[in-house]
Each structure stands twice: as C-alpha cells, then as structure tokens.
Amino acid sequence: MEDPRRKEEEKEKPLQHATPRHGRQKGDAFLVRSLRFGREDCREAARVPAVWPKLCFGVIMASPPSRPAPTVPTVDLSPFLAGTAAGGGGAAEAARDAATRAIAAALQTTGFFRVVNHGVPAELMDRAVELSRDFFRRPYEEKLRSGPVEGSGAPVPVGYARQPESLPDKNEYLMLCPPETGFNIYPADPPQFREVLEKLYKELAKLASLVEDIVSGCMGLPPNFLRDYNGNRISDYLVAMRYFPVIKAGSGGGGGGEDTGLRAHMDGNVLTFVFQDDVAGLEVLDGDGGEWIQVSPEKGTIVVNVGDILQVMSNNRYKSALHRVVPRPVDRHSYAFFRTFDGGSWVEPLPQFTAAAGEKPQYKGFFYGEYLQHRMRNKTHPPARPEDEIDISHYAI
Ligand SMILES: O=C(O)CCC(=O)C(=O)O
Numbered sequence: 001m002e003d004p005r006r007k008e009e010e011k012e013k014p015l016q017h018a019t020p021r022h023g024r025q026k027g028d029a030f031l032v033r034s035l036r037f038g039r040e041d042c043r044e045a046a047r048v049p050a051v052w053p054k055l056c057f058g059v060i061m062a063s064p065p066s067r068p069a070p071t072v073p074t075v076d077l078s079p080f081l082a083g084t085a086a087g088g089g090g091a092a093e094a095a096r097d098a099a100t101r102a103i104a105a106a107l108q109t110t111g112f113f114r115v116v117n118h119g120v121p122a123e124l125m126d127r128a129v130e131l132s133r134d135f136f137r138r139p140y141e142e143k144l145r146s147g148p149v150e151g152s153g154a155p156v157p158v159g160y161a162r163q164p165e166s167l168p169d170k171n172e173y174l175m176l177c178p179p180e181t182g183f184n185i186y187p188a189d190p191p192q193f194r195e196v197l198e199k200l201y202k203e204l205a206k207l208a209s210l211v212e213d214i215v216s217g218c219m220g221l222p223p224n225f226l227r228d229y230n231g232n233r234i235s236d237y238l239v240a241m242r243y244f245p246v247i248k249a250g251s252g253g254g255g256g257g258e259d260t261g262l263r264a265h266m267d268g269n270v271l272t273f274v275f276q277d278d279v280a281g282l283e284v285l286d287g288d289g290g291e292w293i294q295v296s297p298e299k300g301t302i303v304v305n306v307g308d309i310l311q312v313m314s315n316n317r318y319k320s321a322l323h324r325v326v327p328r329p330v331d332r333h334s335y336a337f338f339r340t341f342d343g344g345s346w347v348e349p350l351p352q353f354t355a356a357a358g359e360k361p362q363y364k365g366f367f368y369g370e371y372l373q374h375r376m377r378n379k380t381h382p383p384a385r386p387e388d389e390i391d392i393s394h395y396a397i
C-alpha cells in the first residue's frame with residue numbers, strides 16, 4: 001500500500017512560486033495585526049516585505065521575486081561539544097567560527113536554522129515522539145485527567161489542553177515546565193512518560209545553553225549573557241508536546257476561516273527548539289522574499305527559531321521568526337522546547353543595539369511575565385477579531 005506520508009512529501013516541493021497558500025489567510029491577518037501602526041511599522045514588525053502588499057491590500061503579485069529559493073541552513077554543532085574529534089586546534093576553531101557565522105546569518109534572515117550533532121540523544125527524541133503518539137491517541141476524557149489545575153500558581157496552564165473550538169488552529173498539546181517547579185501533570189499512562197521527558201529536558205537545556213552562548217557571541221555579548229540574564233533556572237523553559245490531527249479538506253475553522261495546524265505566529269520567548277515525527281507541515285516566512293519556506297522533517301535534527309525576546313533585545317536586528325503549521329493529510333506530532341525568561345525579567349532593547357549603535361529603541365521595556373500573560377489570554381480568551389490579539393508590536397515605539 002502506498003504510504004500517505006510519501007504522497008504528502010511529493011506534494012510539498014519548494015514553494016518558490018505563488019500557491020494558494022500564499023494568499024491571504026485568517027492566520028496571516030492575525031500575524032500582521034500591527035497593521036494598525038501603519039504600513040512601514042507592520043513591515044518592520046512582521047518582516048514580510050514582499051508579502052505585505054498582498055496581505056494588507058489584497059494586491060496579487062503576478063510573479064514571485066526572481067532569486068534563489070531560500071533555505072533553512074543546517075549547522076553542525078560538533079565543534080562545540082567536548083570530546084568530539086573537532087574539539088581542539090585551529091581546525092576546530094575554524095569550524096566553530098563557520099558555524100557561528102551560519103547562525104548569525106540565519107538570525108538576521110528567516111530566524112530559523114537546524115542543528116545536527118547537537119548532543120541530544122536520538123533515541124530519547126524518538127522515545128518522546130512515541131510517547132506522544134501513545135498519549136494523544138487516547139480518549140479525550142482520559143487525556144483530560146492531565147488537564148491544568150485551577151489556581152496551581154503555574155505561570156501558564158500546565159497540562160493537557162486542546163485549542164478552543166473558536167480558533168482555526170487544530171491541535172492538542174501537553175504543556176510542561178521544569179520539574180523543579182512541581183507544576184507538571186504527567187499522564188499516569190504510558191508509565192515511562194515522566195522519566196523519559198525529564199531526561200530529555202536536561203539534554204535540551206544543555207543544548208539551549210550552548211546555542212544561547214553562541215547567539216550571545218553573535219550579538220557581541222559575553223558568551224553567558226543570555227543564560228545569566230535569566231538568573232532563575234527554574235523558569236528557564238516551557239515545553240509543548242503537540243498533536244496535529246488530520247484536517248479534512250474544506251473544514252471551516254472558527255471565525256469563518258479554514259482550519260489549520262497552527263496559524264502563522266511568532267514565538268514569545270527567546271529561542272525555540274523543535275523536533276518532530278516525519279510529517280511535514282512546519283513553514284517559515286522568508287524575511288526578504290515573503291515566501292513560505294518548508295522546514296521539512298529531517299531525522300535527528302532539531303529546528304531552532306528566534307522568538308520575540310531576542311527580537312526586542314536586539315532592537316529588531318534579529319527576527320522573531322514568523323512560522324506556521326499547515327494542514328496535513330496525516331497526523332503529526334512535534335515537541336517544542338521554549339527557552340524563556342522568568343516573569344520578573346525586564347526585557348528591553350539592549351544598549352549595544354541602541355545608544356552604542358546610534359539607533360533609537362524600537363520597543364519600550366516590559367516585564368516578561370506581563371507579556372506572557374497577554375499571550376496566554378490570547379489563547380484562553382481569544383478576542384473576536386484575531387487582529388486584537390496582543391503580540392510584541394504592543395510594545396513597539
Ligand atoms: O509543530 C511545530 O513544528 C512547531 C510548533 C510551534 O510553532 C509552536 O509550538 O510554537
């Protein structure tokens with residue numbers, strides 16, 4: 001029998017040319033909510049120059065820009081890992097420099113890159129995906145037993161949930177946070193859930209610290225700058241294990257739009273690390289050409305993307321990547337590790353990117369917890385008009 005996933009892969013060839021997906025969607029409207037600030041601000045905030053006229057004024061571009069298809073670069077992290085062949089010497093230093101340059105370029109273009117030889121054991125990643133399949137295929141009532149506990153004091157609703165019916169986003173997720181907080185509600189079955197995930201957090205936290213150090217270097221900051229900025233290790237990350245059920249063609253989402261996996265959005269944190277099963281669907285908007293680029297699954301790799309905090313701290317030098325999960329003909333599972341800050345952290349453009357660079361701050365400062373609350377409210381109490389959801393442009397000057 002033909003594998004339906006292969007069919008999907010065949011369909012999903014590079015998106016150099018305008019396709020219906022590039023047309024205006026409900027999710028796009030949500031993304032460019034900064035329209036209210038005017039065309040230039042919106043363009044700057046969402047970094048979608050070529051797609052912008054289409055989104056805002058319904059102008060259809062006859063042909064795509066003629067330039068090479070943008071790609072998501074793959075960066076080999078082995079030169080940074082102790083005990084690897086490339087651990088020392090001039091060649092290793094050159095390899096580290098090359099990897100750093102590749103990351104620096106990605107931070108300023110799509111805000112997306114993949115990492116390989118990242119140190120997170122492949123069998124642990126595979127195990128997490130298996131557990132996710134096992135958990136999400138269970139009856140809703142059973143999954144709800146891992147639902148958030150009212151008044152737990154957790155910074156976000158930790159536990160199992162599915163997106164509100166009124167939203168076109170069709171996914172279920174299990175939200176988790178560092179185990180030291182005591183907020184996590186692990187499913188009792190499958191029984192290995194907790195053990196596997198707790199091992200995985202540790203590995204991903206190591207990877208996140210390494211990548212943060214590289215990114216700090218790219219920003220001209222001391223290597224441990226981002227890590228130390230959030231002095232509170234127990235609010236270093238959040239995790240979302242997501243299940244995207246098949247979306248039947250023509251199924252209308254909330255508010256009259258089409259159903260989708262996840263509407264185009266920017267992550268509200270520092271950096272996000274994603275791995276998944278072998279089903280495509282993740283796409284990122286290219287900052288220059290306005291093309292949606294597929295981030296196809298590649299076994300063993302981890303996809304990294306920039307979030308809003310880095311965009312603010314770098315005063316828009318780095319792009320909080322605009323990305324989405326499009327409908328797929330088969331179920332999909334992914335695991336996202338959001339490196340984040342404690343709610344009490346003050347976020348603002350850093351002087352290195354403002355006064356020292358002779359540039360005005362593009363954002364006013366805010367406590368991270370306040371922004372997190374706005375983002376959570378978008379989910380728990382979605383406004384009637386998607387453009388009223390609060391995103392980082394709320395703090396734009
Ligand atoms: O499922 C994915 O590939 C990405 C998920 C995502 O963008 C998110 O959880 O914010």
Ligand SMILES: [Fe+2]
Pocket residue numbers: 265266267272323
């Ligand atoms: Fe995301």
